[in-house]
Amino acid sequence: xxxxxxxxxxxxxxxxxxxxxxxxxxxxxxxxxxxxxxxxxxxxxxxxxxxxxxxxxxxxxxxxxxxxxxxxxxxxxxxxxxxxxxxxxxxxxxxxxxxxxxxxxxxxxxxxxxxxxxxxxxxxxxxxxxxxxxxxxxxxxxxxxxxxxxxxxxxxxxxxxxxxxxxxxxxxxxxxxxxxxxxxxxxxxxxxxxxxxxxxxxxxxxxxxxxxxxxxxxxxxxxxxxxxxxxxxxxxxxxxxxxxxxxxxxxxxxxxxxxxxxxxxxxxxxxxxxxxxxxxxxxxxxxxxxxxxxxxxxxxxxxxxxxxxxxxxxxxxxxxxxxxxxxxxxxxxxxxxxxxxxxxxxxxxxxxxxxxxxxxxxxxxxxxx
Amino acid sequence: xxxxxxxxxxxxxxxxxxxxxxxxxxxxxxxxxxxxxxxxxxxxxxxxxxxxxxxxxxxxxxxxxxxxxxxxxxxxxxxxxxxxxxxxxxxxxxxxxxxxxxxxxxxxxxxxxxxxxxxxxxxxxxxxxxxxxxxxxxxxxxxxxxxxxxxxxxxxxxxxxxxxxxxxxxxxxxxxxxxxxxxxxxxxxxxxxxxxxxxxxxxxxxxxxxxxxxxxxxxxxxxxxxxxxxxxxxxxxxxxxxxxxxxxxxxxxxxxx
Numbered sequence: 001x002x003x004x005x006x007x008x009x010x011x012x013x014x015x016x017x018x019x020x021x022x023x024x025x026x027x028x029x030x031x032x033x034x035x036x037x038x039x040x041x042x043x044x045x046x047x048x049x050x051x052x053x054x055x056x057x058x059x060x061x062x063x064x065x066x067x068x069x070x071x072x073x074x075x076x077x078x079x080x081x082x083x084x085x086x087x088x089x090x091x092x093x094x095x096x097x098x099x100x101x102x103x104x105x106x107x108x109x110x111x112x113x114x115x116x117x118x119x120x121x122x123x124x125x126x127x128x129x130x131x132x133x134x135x136x137x138x139x140x141x142x143x144x145x146x147x148x149x150x151x152x153x154x155x156x157x158x159x160x161x162x163x164x165x166x167x168x169x170x171x172x173x174x175x176x177x178x179x180x181x182x183x184x185x186x187x188x189x190x191x192x193x194x195x196x197x198x199x200x201x202x203x204x205x206x207x208x209x210x211x212x213x214x215x216x217x218x219x220x221x222x223x224x225x226x227x228x229x230x231x232x233x234x235x236x237x238x239x240x241x242x243x244x245x246x247x248x249x250x251x252x253x254x255x256x257x258x259x260x261x262x263x264x265x266x267x268x269x270x271x272x273x274x275x276x277x278x279x280x281x282x283x284x285x286x287x288x289x290x291x292x293x294x295x296x297x298x299x300x301x302x303x304x305x306x307x308x309x310x311x312x313x314x315x316x317x318x319x320x321x322x323x324x325x326x327x328x329x330x331x332x333x334x335x336x337x338x339x340x341x342x343x344x345x346x347x348x349x350x351x352x353x354x355x356x357x358x359x360x361x362x363x364x365x366x367x368x369x
Numbered sequence: 370x371x372x373x374x375x376x377x378x379x380x381x382x383x384x385x386x387x388x389x390x391x392x393x394x395x396x397x398x399x400x401x402x403x404x405x406x407x408x409x410x411x412x413x414x415x416x417x418x419x420x421x422x423x424x425x426x427x428x429x430x431x432x433x434x435x436x437x438x439x440x441x442x443x444x445x446x447x448x449x450x451x452x453x454x455x456x457x458x459x460x461x462x463x464x465x466x467x468x469x470x471x472x473x474x475x476x477x478x479x480x481x482x483x484x485x486x487x488x489x490x491x492x493x494x495x496x497x498x499x500x501x502x503x504x505x506x507x508x509x510x511x512x513x514x515x516x517x518x519x520x521x522x523x524x525x526x527x528x529x530x531x532x533x534x535x536x537x538x539x540x541x542x543x544x545x546x547x548x549x550x551x552x553x554x555x556x557x558x559x560x561x562x563x564x565x566x567x568x569x570x571x572x573x574x575x576x577x578x579x580x581x582x583x584x585x586x587x588x589x590x591x592x593x594x595x596x597x598x599x600x601x602x603x604x605x606x607x608x609x610x611x612x613x614x615x616x617x618x619x620x621x622x623x624x625x626x
Contacts, residue, residue: 236484239463240479242467246463249422250454250458252441253420253422253442253454254446254536255447255474256474257443360520361464364495369518
């Protein structure tokens with residue numbers, strides 16, 4: 001864990017392309033070595049055994065990274081973005097990884113959250129926590145309009161419905177003048193009970209970037225969402241979702257209501273996505289239709305596949321890789337979609353379980369028969 | 370014994386094909402009924418109609434006051450009818466225990482609040498269910514009982530069949546439908562499996578079983594009564610010895626010497 005933290009700090013610190021490239025290759029080599037000697041399996045087992053300490057270590061690691069970059073905007077913005085993306089991908093993982101509902105409109109639901117925040121902060125004086133909540137509810141609500149066609153179709157066809165929605169959403173934003181059209185909208189910074197997240201904190205000489213506030217907020221959100229998804233997986237509901245994905249006929253024969261669980265997963269997932277979206281909008285201060293393209297939705301799906309379907313730890317790692325690498329390696333930027341596509345194909349071919357394949361469900365942490 | 374299930378002129382048509390033709394039969398509580406007949410004679414279709422996977426074209430299926438022919442599959446399961454499938458339908462990536470719990474759906478608490486927040490209550494239910502699953506699987510195989518938390522896909526075909534039967538039994542149904550449980554097994558394995566089913570049945574008085582089977586010695590050994598189907602129609606009914614001696618049955622299915 002300490003090693004990973006140090007690596008993340010170095011990585012965010014690295015300025016030149018060569019340094020970044022070197023670090024990336026170094027990490028890849030280290031991981032390959034670990035895999036070669038089966039140490040990652042060991043790590044996974046020990047992680048499962050000490051899940052509490054493992055989780056605490058991750059939280060502390062993130063805070064250390066934030067502390068190291070306390071006065072720099074960019075690394076903290078990256079960090080907060082990764083954390084919010086983790087929330088989104090946790091939502092997608094509920095839908096796709098567990099219930100098997102392919103959602104290619106992740107970015108669109110994220111956008112619903114963003115635009116809800118933009119409209120509500122500029123036209124009303126609702127408390128911002130309520131705005132975030134409404135952002136989540138809006139995404140869940142708009143998702144429930146989609147649920148009927150999604151339930152009536154299966155597999156690829158349900159995916160097509162979400163693709164259609166994703167494209168529809170962007171076109172709608174571009175032609176809608178009250179929502180700023182292609183120019184987008186400004187969003188106010190967040191304020192919770194008098195605490196303005198967009199003001200930098202200053203302790204004497206030391207001035208802390210205001211993004212540190214958002215890192216803390218995003219970390220709390222990611223931790224809560226993570227816990228929620230973990231608990232869901234380790235329960236009868238998680239089992240129902242898996243059964244719905246794997247065999248609908250067997251489900252029906254054993255009383256599992258396929259529609260009910262698809263709706264649960266779809267709605268909860270969109271809710272998480274909307275929550276993250278509204279915080280993201282307030283953090284960046286600006287929303288525009290260009291951030292919610294079909295391509296962005298594909299990136300979200302690729303994060304979930306890359307990390308390992310159904311594994312919250314895996315998608316967290318994948319979110320960090322997929323978001324940070326192109327930011328750091330500028331020359332990748334232009335080719336990033338191409339690169340992700342290639343990466344996903346490689347993963348599906350050679351490691352269908354993803355970077356961190358999901359383990360068989362254990363209902364209670366540390367429980368042994 | 371009281372009557373558990375009564376089918377009254379049940380028909381199932383797929384376009385022009387008549388898979389079940391005016392079938393009437395009755396099953397008593399606690400009875401083991403064998404369902405035999407050549408391939409395509411409508412045996413599995415009959416199961417699919419009773420369990421709500423197909424909607425019957427005509428007729429009634431009366432079961433403890435419900436009309437199964439008009440009910441959804443999930444409600445039929447909740448009323449206590451479970452089944453196994455001819456071709457194994459386990460969720461292979463999930464653990465054996467997970468698969469059993471899918472079969473136990475009607476006895477688990479599925480509310481979000483219970484599952485997410487009341488974790489100590491969940492723990493209690495989990496431990497209770499684990500003990501029951503363990504006891505049930507032990508009746509069938511000790512080695513399988515030790516592997517409950519391994520993926521169902523990691524065990525061999527015979528164990529998969531055992532899991533599937535356990536999945537159908539764990540919710541303590543009143544009517545169990547077995548669709549060719551012995552397919553792909555040797556005689557010895559089949560005999561063991563049947564013994565195990567009979568042992569479990571002793572603890573579940575009133576459990577009626579309808580079994581589709583092509584192994585005639587299984588039918589002869591465990592069933593009290595047989596019904597022979599041909600082209601979706603009942604051509605004969607009675608104890609195995611009587612059915613086997615029937616001329617029509619020999620011509621249609623068993624073959625003449």
